[in-house]
Amino acid sequence: MTTTLRTLHRTSAMVIVAFVCLHLANHMVSLQGVAVHIAFMKAARAVYRQPVVEALLLACVAFQVYSGLRLALRGWRQRRGLMPWLQALSGVYLAVFLSVHVGAVMFGRAVLNLDTNFYFSAAGFHVPPYPMLFAPYYFMGVFALFTHLGCAAYWYVPPTSRVARILAVALPMVVGAVLALLLVLSLAGMIQPVDVPAEYKATYGG
Known part of the structure; x- marks a missing residue:
């Protein structure tokens, strides 16, 4: 059962x-300006919001969270050494x-009726004190992804x-650390100018 779960994972x-590669590329082009990003x-x-493609992505995310947490918790007491723990902890953070x-993002689209574009992600960086939450949140999200991929590659060597x-x-x-830093600096408007519209800031009381 565990082997099958790992394979599906x-x-x-x-x-x-x-998708994440495309998403990160999207954020990296924001270094040239928000208009380029959008x-x-x-x-x-036009590709990933096709109903079938989006449904597949959401299903994969749901399964990834479920299977990742289950695999991490199942072997919690048996792990020995740095690499198994690094893989498990980065996987838990990713989940x-x-x-x-x-x-x-789904809440923003369905309930707040906002276009979940660059400004949706950046808003939290421009209404104090939320930058103290979102800077490490986004940094660790990207860093954990690349760490987890590196751990997976480790076992194949x-x-x-x-x-x-x-x-x-x-x-x-x-x-991962470099991309994460660039992403955070971009969202914070520390590389290119960012003027977040009021309707996005309003979600944080700004």
Whole structure:
């Protein structure tokens, strides 16, 4: 049963990672300006907001959260060493992050009737004291993703190749930290100007 769950977990992860790569690329182009970000998003939405595609993505996220938490909790007492714990803890944070982030986006669309674009994510960075919450929240979300992927890659490298195993984890973590920092700085308007409309700030009492 555990083997089957792990296999399905990896399969749904591939779908989610494909979307996340597109999503992160969308955020990275925001470094050129919010208008560029929104233009990129409109083009990407023509694909991922197709009803069938979106339903598949949401189903994969729900399964990923369920299977990830179940796998992490199942082997909690049997874990030994840094790598199993790093994989489990990054996976748990990812499960929480995905639940909160996707839930917030769906709430914003369905209940608040907002376009969940760059401003929806950035609003919390521009109404004190929420930046103290959202800066680590977003940073750790991206960093945990790359850490988790690095941990997964670690197990595919032969144990005899110690340096290669270390690099398999360390390189994704470095890339994740850089991308996470750029994302946070972009949302905070510390790289390019960001003027968040009032209707987005209002969700935080701004």
